[in-house]
Amino acid sequence: MICDICHKNKATIIYTEVINGEKTQRCFCDECAALMNSKAPGKQSKSDLPMGSILSGILSSYMERYIESRTPNKHDEAVCPTCGMKFSTFMKERLLGCPDCYGAFSMVIEKQLKAVQPGTVHAGKIPENAMIYNTTATESTLSALNAATDAPVRGGKKKASAGKTGKKAGLASDEASLRRQLEDAVRKEDYMLAAKLRDKIKELKNEKKDN
Amino acid sequence: MKKKITKWYMEKRDHDDVIVSCRVRLARNLSGYNFGRMLSDSEAQKLVDNVRLFKKEIEGRENKPYYSCDVSKLSPREKEVLLETHAISPDLYSKEQATGLILSEDESVSIMINGRDHIRIAAITAGSNMKKVAALANRVDDMLDASFKYAYSDKYGYLTSSLADVGTGLKASYMLFLPAITSSGRLGSLETELARFGIMIKGVHGDGNKSPGYLHRLCNRRTIGLSESEIFESLELVVSQIADLEKKQRREWYERNRSEIEDKVFRSYGVLKYARSLDLKDAMTLLAQIELGRFLGIIEPADVNFDIERLMLEIQPAILCTNAVTDDREISTDKLRAAYIRKKLPKIKTEKED
Numbered sequence: 001m002i003c004d005i006c007h008k009n010k011a012t013i014i015y016t017e018v019i020n021g022e023k024t025q026r027c028f029c030d031e032c033a034a035l036m037n038s039k040a041p042g043k044q045s046k047s048d049l050p051m052g053s054i055l056s057g058i059l060s061s062y063m064e065r066y067i068e069s070r071t072p073n074k075h076d077e078a079v080c081p082t083c084g085m086k087f088s089t090f091m092k093e094r095l096l097g098c099p100d101c102y103g104a105f106s107m108v109i110e111k112q113l114k115a116v117q118p119g120t121v122h123a124g125k126i127p128e129n130a131m132i133y134n135t136t137a138t139e140s141t142l143s144a145l146n147a148a149t150d151a152p153v154r155g156g157k158k159k160a161s162a163g164k165t166g167k168k169a170g171l172a173s174d175e176a177s178l179r180r181q182l183e184d185a186v187r188k189e190d191y192m193l194a195a196k197l198r199d200k201i202k203e204l205k206n207e208k209k210d211n
Numbered sequence: 212m213k214k215k216i217t218k219w220y221m222e223k224r225d226h227d228d229v230i231v232s233c234r235v236r237l238a239r240n241l242s243g244y245n246f247g248r249m250l251s252d253s254e255a256q257k258l259v260d261n262v263r264l265f266k267k268e269i270e271g272r273e274n275k276p277y278y279s280c281d282v283s284k285l286s287p288r289e290k291e292v293l294l295e296t297h298a299i300s301p302d303l304y305s306k307e308q309a310t311g312l313i314l315s316e317d318e319s320v321s322i323m324i325n326g327r328d329h330i331r332i333a334a335i336t337a338g339s340n341m342k343k344v345a346a347l348a349n350r351v352d353d354m355l356d357a358s359f360k361y362a363y364s365d366k367y368g369y370l371t372s373s374l375a376d377v378g379t380g381l382k383a384s385y386m387l388f389l390p391a392i393t394s395s396g397r398l399g400s401l402e403t404e405l406a407r408f409g410i411m412i413k414g415v416h417g418d419g420n421k422s423p424g425y426l427h428r429l430c431n432r433r434t435i436g437l438s439e440s441e442i443f444e445s446l447e448l449v450v451s452q453i454a455d456l457e458k459k460q461r462r463e464w465y466e467r468n469r470s471e472i473e474d475k476v477f478r479s480y481g482v483l484k485y486a487r488s489l490d491l492k493d494a495m496t497l498l499a500q501i502e503l504g505r506f507l508g509i510i511e512p513a514d515v516n517f518d519i520e521r522l523m524l525e526i527q528p529a530i531l532c533t534n535a536v537t538d539d540r541e542i543s544t545d546k547l548r549a550a551y552i553r554k555k556l557p558k559i560k561t562e563k564e565d
């Protein structure tokens with residue numbers, strides 16, 4: 001089944017709505033569901049979205065479970081190194097814990113800002129004496145990416161065996177260039193590609209260990 | 212705060228038929244402290260103590276006395292008064308942790324400490340003068356910038372605890388009196404239209420679109436990707452259009468329902484003048500009718516300086532009880548309110564006779 005919104009990705013959430021006794025089924029992919037959910041609290045007009053607030057409520061509780069399920073072990077969850085804010089808490093409460101959270105959760109922040117703001121880069125006043133924080137992707141951003149896109153079922157095993165059959169021929173093979181591609185993918189918010197690249201880097205590391 | 216000082220809302224203003232007040236708010240956070248969600252109680256107290264020291268600094272620079280306190284240590288009544296005069300935000304009012312306030316004598320400038328952000332600078336003025344409050348808030352911001360280390364990033368600008376404020380940290384808002392637009396039922400479509408420009412409008416002193424005083428707050432939703440002046444310009448443009456529409460609709464509405472509106476206005480005056488008990492909602496609705504009647508030329512208060520918006524503020528429960536001079540401890544707020552309005556409501560100069 002294909003997603004009702006983007007007509008591109010495979011639908012993973014199926015929602016049955018009953019309006020005036022008529023049953024309609026809606027299907028969404030993970031990405032579209034997450035995007036709708038991030039838009040829901042601030043939306044102005046209910047008619048703008050294909051569904052009402054009831055669904056967004058259901059989606060938000062779904063998203064909580066989704067995030068939890070995608071965070072197999074509590075200690076694997078992305079956490080801000082400075083204040084200890086958890087990625088799942090940030091997603092739930094939409095509040096940051098400290099200035100460093102911006103760097104730690106930067107890829108999600110970018111997406112959330114894009115949904116409601118005209119831009120994602122500051123264009124206003126510049127202070128004289130401020131402490132300047134680095135808010136671009138950091139190591140913890142990549143682990144947040146892990147938490148958000150790694151399903152526990154498709155762990156490293158299957159991929160690793162696929163890798164060993166030699167199918168990776170033709171793909172960039174050195175780690176440095178993969179990392180560059182990964183950074184680029186994160187910047188462009190292509191998280192599907194980013195997840196693939198990250199898996200490849202892992203694979204490469206495992207292979208090195210094996211040899 | 213005990214002396215008689217002219218507060219911003221008591222100042223004589225150029226009467227504006229639509230714009231009641233203008234307010235600018237800047238959200239700022241300091242490096243070295245976690246944001247509110249992750250701030251410990253002891254760090255919160257440290258933050259409040261530290262920022263409150265700024266009182267001396269600003270008094271020296273502005274050459275004016277400022278008032279400062281730990282809001283969390285005030286009595287509920289004192290906090291309510293600050294909330295009703297807009298000196299503190301609901302965030303600060305309801306927070307259990309240490310919170311602080313630095314307030315100018317006329318209450319037009321307030322620096323809130325440890326609300327949703329470490330620091331929130333707010334400047335407010337009666338009537339229409341957004342440029343004045345913007346400059347005022349900016350000046351206070353510069354002084355704070357010189358005294359503390361703000362958390363800032365080249366990409367995201369001023370870092371705030373919520374993504375709804377990040378970038379400029381600026382929320383500029385207008386309080387608007389919109390009886391005709393509200394009564395015509397067009398507020399909903401206006402709201403939808405404004406949302407497309409990243410502008411929010413909502414009723415005050417009431418829930419949703421049902422504002423008893425026809426008072427609505429309009430403010431920018433967008434904070435990043437635009438400069439401060441772009442935000443101010445877009446708001447100004449929208450507000451001037453709304454004001455024109457409101458005034459045009461008031462006249463058209465009056466043309467169509469002349470006798471009905473006149474009856475309503477005089478009836479409202481009668482109730483305000485003679486009622487012995489008035490709840491807040493009724494009083495606000497009735498005062499709004501007087502304001503509308505004045506705009507349409509139906510009634511003319513004998514006192515040209517009579518300020519309905521100020522009266523609307525003074526009849527809020529906590530302000531009312533604080534200002535009330537009475538020996539009767541059992542008297543209800545609604546009775547106090549009716550008595551206060553009776554005293555303040557001016558005579559009508561001309562009454563049109565049919």
Ligand SMILES: [Zn+2]
Nearest residue numbers: 003006029032
């Ligand atoms: Zn989709």
Ligand SMILES: [Zn+2]
Nearest residue numbers: 080083098101
């Ligand atoms: Zn943090």
